[in-house]
Amino acid sequence: MKISSLFYSGAIAAIIGSSQIATVAAPKVKLQQVYENLVVERPVLVAVPPDGTKRQFLVEQTGKIKIMPGDEKGSDTTVFLDLSDRKMAEKDFEEGLLGLAFHPKFKENGKFYVSYSQQGPKRTRISEFKALDGNVADLSSERILMEIQQPEWNHNSGNLLFNPKDGFLYICVGDGGFKNGIFMLPQKLTRWNGKVLRIDVDGKSPGLAYGIPKDNPFVDTPNACPEIYAFGFRNPWGSWIDPDTGLFWLADVGQDLWEEIDLVEKGGNYGWEYREGTHEQTFRKSLMELLLRKADPPRGTEFIDPVHEYSHADGLSITGGFVYRGKKIPALQGYYIYGDWKYGTVWGLKIDEKTKKVIENVVLFKAKDNAEEKFNWTAFGADKNGEVLMMSWDGRIFRMTDAK
Ligand SMILES: [Ca+2]
Known part of the structure; x- marks a missing residue:
């Protein structure tokens, strides 16, 4: 059995913002x-x-949810849910089973929520299931809440999360895919793509399988989808609401130049497809000019800048994580852990939670240059004890531990 232990200690300089x-x-x-x-x-x-x-x-993106063995050396998993026969992928890369969230009262009602891709027509399905005895899901209990059109195979997003403060389900939806935000959906309030949606899974509004929270920001806006909570996203991957601070962290995968981390606020416009990170997205602008369409955002449009961004000199596709509050790595307390899917670098970001300004951004791990071993981070999650588990797309799982 191969034990892979990796150590990185070269980080001394930390970049704050993009200049200091x-x-x-x-x-x-x-x-x-x-x-x-x-x-x-x-x-x-x-x-x-x-x-x-x-x-x-x-x-697993290919369709299964497995309960991991209690023992890290164990080999037995229990298959909790198996949707692998649902024909999720046209192109075997970004589609599949992409989200899971447990109902806050899962212990009492056994309900949980998944997002997965479906074809013909291409769409993301958000479904509720019930667990039979806690260890196995009842396939026949599926209740489809929403089906979201997905014009292309990429940028589906599909992160699902319950906000511990309000009990509502938040659904992250990508921009519809292809390139340059060409479908122009994230800025349209008449579409679900490029949004964070918020629904009440315990309620039912007329004609819907769920309730619309009364204080959703666009419920009174004519023709707007009332589910919309925030908009202007490209492909959120790795979203998390901090139960301690209530801050909603969302990593939005960029296109050609910038990867970003947003703090999501109700009603906020996060810029895509006009902006990539804090920068104007010039590809879209050129395209619109070529098509003789309006290139600039409507007058008065206000965008919320990311709390942090990094350029494609440092990575190509961001994966968001969570703020570490575990016990085993005291020095890591309060850092938001995130990384890059392509380059394998992992960072820790510390912000002032009041001003929402970055205090530090430090490299925690960097793959060696030209190393044969690649790390394609898809997730940074808190394990049962709040310690860091990291998922690499090739199937490997890593634990982050103290190297002091
Ligand atoms: Ca943005």
């Missing part, structure tokens, strides 16, 4: 491969249900 340089010592961490005896196919998420059982559920 400060010198701070990064928390020293190492990565240790764990659960090596598990057969894992394209892991995209690890989730711990709010039922006190401390079980860890692993979501």
